Amino acid sequence: MGTAATRTEWTFELSGGRLALDFVNTQGGMRGVSPKEHLHAYADLVAFARQAGALDDRRARALMAEARRRPADADAALRDALAVREALYRIFLARTRGGAPAADDVARISSAVGRALAHRRLDPRDAGFALGWDEPGDALDAPLWPVMASAAEVLTSGADLARVRVCGLYDSDECSWLFVDETRSGTRRWCSMKDCGNKAKARRHYRRTRGGEDG
Known part of the structure; x- marks a missing residue:
């Protein structure tokens, strides 16, 4: 799997409405039929967390430095993250x-939730407090904590769980x-109007057009 990115960083589409669903959607296409994996390396996991706002730049750099020091552990962390992602997908589906x-x-x-929440902490903010996260240190699973x-x-x-949907193109x-x-x-x-929504719209238009020609 490797820890070093050898290609341009993938730009993740964050249209799930919740961080956990955006994480599930880091595999595109249709699972089991035509999957499109976007987490090929530990660097991709860190990139997703940074783009989604789950990691700031400083913490992302620290984790990548740790991954370069411990590439085998970083690969193991990625494998675990993928297993968690697929279990989460199956639960929601x-x-x-x-x-x-x-x-x-x-x-x-x-x-996984228990391990993540063990890293929650209180951060002083103005006159009160906010929930934050421990510093990652050598914890290569830190990108998963907010997820x-x-x-x-x-x-x-x-309310949220009742409104979780799978894309309308799932049945096809x-x-x-x-x-x-x-x-x-x-x-x-549709998960995204600019992709699946437009695809479905184009198909409906094509069927109507063909129907008119045939009529």
Whole structure:
């Protein structure tokens, strides 16, 4: 997997509405059919966390320096992050399809949430406090800490969890991205209008046009 990026940094699309769902969507395409992986190396995991606002630049640089010192551990951290991501995906997908998540997946995410929240701390802010995070130090799983906090918030929020959707192109085996539907009507169908939404719109137009020609 490697820790050094040998290509231009991928720009992640953050359209899931919650950090945990954006993390799940770091694999594009259709899982099991035509997946498009965007976390190829530990550097990609750090890049996602930085772009999503889960890590600041200073912490991202510190983690990359640690990864260069411990490349095997960084690769292991990436493998664990991918396993957590897929378990999280299956849990959310099960909810969107009206099913129950697998016990093994719930156990994995519960464990990951526990490890992450152990790094929560109080930071003094003006006249009060804010919740922050420990310094990463040598903890190569630090990019996952805010992700797992977000996952816990969504999974334990009845309102958010009820509005988690899978892209409308899931049933045609084209997209498995997840998102929180925050429209007032609760009728959002596409993970992204500029991609899947436009694709579906173009297909409807084509069918109408063909129907008119045939008629």
